[in-house]
Amino acid sequence: MPAHRRAVLQVVAWTLLFAALIDVAINLAFRVPADPRQKPGTLANYFEYGRSVEAKLRRSLGPDDERAADIAVAGWIDRDCTRAVKGEPGRTTIAFYGMSFSNQVGDALAELDPSVHTVYFAGPSAPPNHSMGCFHLRQAKAGDAGDDPASVQVLGVLASSVKGLLSMTGATTGFEGPAPFTYPRYRLDDQGRLQATQPLVRSTADWREVMADPQRWGAFKQQLAQHDRFYDPLLFDAGVGDRSAIVRMLRRAWAQHSSRDLADSVLGPDGFSADPEIGPVLQALVLDFAQRSRAAGKRPVVLLLHDGQSGDALHRLLSPVLTAHGVDHVSTHEVAPTSDRANFIGDGHFTPLANLRIAAELRKQLARAPTTAPGVTSK
Numbered sequence: 001m002p003a004h005r006r007a008v009l010q011v012v013a014w015t016l017l018f019a020a021l022i023d024v025a026i027n028l029a030f031r032v033p034a035d036p037r038q039k040p041g042t043l044a045n046y047f048e049y050g051r052s053v054e055a056k057l058r059r060s061l062g063p064d065d066e067r068a069a070d071i072a073v074a075g076w077i078d079r080d081c082t083r084a085v086k087g088e089p090g091r092t093t094i095a096f097y098g099m100s101f102s103n104q105v106g107d108a109l110a111e112l113d114p115s116v117h118t119v120y121f122a123g124p125s126a127p128p129n130h131s132m133g134c135f136h137l138r139q140a141k142a143g144d145a146g147d148d149p150a151s152v153q154v155l156g157v158l159a160s161s162v163k164g165l166l167s168m169t170g171a172t173t174g175f176e177g178p179a180p181f182t183y184p185r186y187r188l189d190d191q192g193r194l195q196a197t198q199p200l201v202r203s204t205a206d207w208r209e210v211m212a213d214p215q216r217w218g219a220f221k222q223q224l225a226q227h228d229r230f231y232d233p234l235l236f237d238a239g240v241g242d243r244s245a246i247v248r249m250l251r252r253a254w255a256q257h258s259s260r261d262l263a264d265s266v267l268g269p270d271g272f273s274a275d276p277e278i279g280p281v282l283q284a285l286v287l288d289f290a291q292r293s294r295a296a297g298k299r300p301v302v303l304l305l306h307d308g309q310s311g312d313a314l315h316r317l318l319s320p321v322l323t324a325h326g327v328d329h330v331s332t333h334e335v336a337p338t339s340d341r342a343n344f345i346g347d348g349h350f351t352p353l354a355n356l357r358i359a360a361e362l363r364k365q366l367a368r369a370p371t372t373a374p375g376v377t378s379k
Contacts, residue, residue, distance in 0.1 A: 052235065086149065096154045098305075101156060130164070154302075155286065155300070159310035165186065175255040184198050235251060235254070290322075304329060306332050311337075319331065
């Protein structure tokens with residue numbers, strides 16, 4: 001063998017050896033606690049981010065809900081959206097369907113107006129299909145529960161979560177911290193009617209059972225492959241690569257690249273894309289919310305929450321159709337514009353002051369007489 005080729009091979013061999021030693025050292029130095037209720041240190045978390053979704057879920061779900069991570073038990077529609085809620089004498093009960101952003105606006109509204117009593121049905125960064133899945137189930141169960149004191153129903157739509165319309169679970173949309181809660185995927189049929197595909201997994205217990213059964217596990221992954229555009233086997237499936245810190249870092253980089261591309265394909269500088277499974281579906285969902293809410297004798301309000309770099313994208317997409325159908329709505333793009341970063345805190349949420357301004361707009365909207373849809377009698 002020529003000397004120069006032997007030298008190159010030696011460099012490659014030493015490089016691989018040092019890489020392997022570094023990999024082993026990282027795994028030994030930065031271990032993640034086996035108990036999902038214990039949070040790993042900052043560096044351990046950093047090297048954990050790139051682990052496969054499946055591996056992270058097997059840890060976070062634990063053997064039961066009592067020994068699961070907080071994120072594993074949050075946002076489950078079948079459990080959270082069927083619970084009975086109580087009204088309070090002399091106070092107006094308002095139900096918020098959405099996520100932490102809408103919850104915080106609700107808290108600010110209750111702070112501004114003590115006569116308001118708020119109840120929440122939310123999931124972590126929940127997309128509109130989660131909110132509507134929750135709303136539909138709650139409506140279906142309302143007769144059984146016999147207890148729905150909310151006279152006003154608010155649907156919160158967060159601009160950055162609209163991309164979740166293309167998904168069925170927070171396990172695929174949030175690679176670094178997957179939330180396993182699931183929700184329906186909505187599409188429109190040839191007649192423009194909403195059609196829901198329900199997930200095969202609908203609880204933490206389902207996850208544990210399905211992951212223990214190769215046939216059911218394969219069927220669920222097949223459903224995700226068919227109905228969830230965020231599903232990527234390279235990111236989702238556990239394997240030998242989970243043992244390598246270097247592979248995990250490379251996977252994390254791919255996840256960020258992939259997620260950013262998909263998000264940009266939904267919401268760009270010019271607003272939401274013309275994807276027929278985004279705008280038309282979201283418009284149909286908010287109108288369905290308003291129609292069902294009115295039919296139940298409630299007052300519907302749609303809260304358009306602009307975050308990130310969304311500008312007034314939700315307002316441009318939904319306000320015309322909501323106005324045309326006489327649906328009350330409040331948009332944040334003027335009272336808390338995304339162009340002013342002083343309206344937001346480090347994690348992307350609105351500041352308390354911005355939430356109060358949004359809540360004040362919502363309060364003004366509620367003080368007006370309900371808008372009545374053409375041909376529909378407001379109850």
